[in-house]
Amino acid sequence: QVQLVQSGGGLVQAGGSLRLSCAASGRTFSTRAMGWFRQAPGKEREFLAAIAWSAGTTYYADFVKGRFTISRDIGKNTVYLQMNSLKPEDTAVYYCAFKYNSGPPMEANGYNYWGQGTQVTVSS
Secondary structure (H helix, E strand, O other): OEEEEEEOOEEEEOOOOEEEEEEEEEOOOOOOEEEEEEEOOOOOOEEEEEEEOOOOOEEEOHHHOOOEEEEEEHHHOEEEEEEOOOOHHHOEEEEEEEEOOOOOOOOHHHOOEEOOOEEEEEEO
């Protein structure tokens, strides 16, 4: 089992920044990748970014490139999402996710564990 605990998020004005954190505990020795997704009301969960745990290779959705940055601290088993130039349309519940297996990191179905979600609200 793996437990994911998210922190960060909250209310920010448009153009502002936030950093999300997600700490993994439990059977983390087989981490293949971790990712971030979000879900806005009435919309499906969408991929934002992912990072291959060992190599550090990063993957981004086109609409966040240049604004969001994913990083990880292997020693702390923690993944981060730095979000800059936030827009009202970025308002959503943000989730981190953990996967053991290989496969495309942008597919939500490929992740084995999920964080509890954290609300990000961007005001105009």
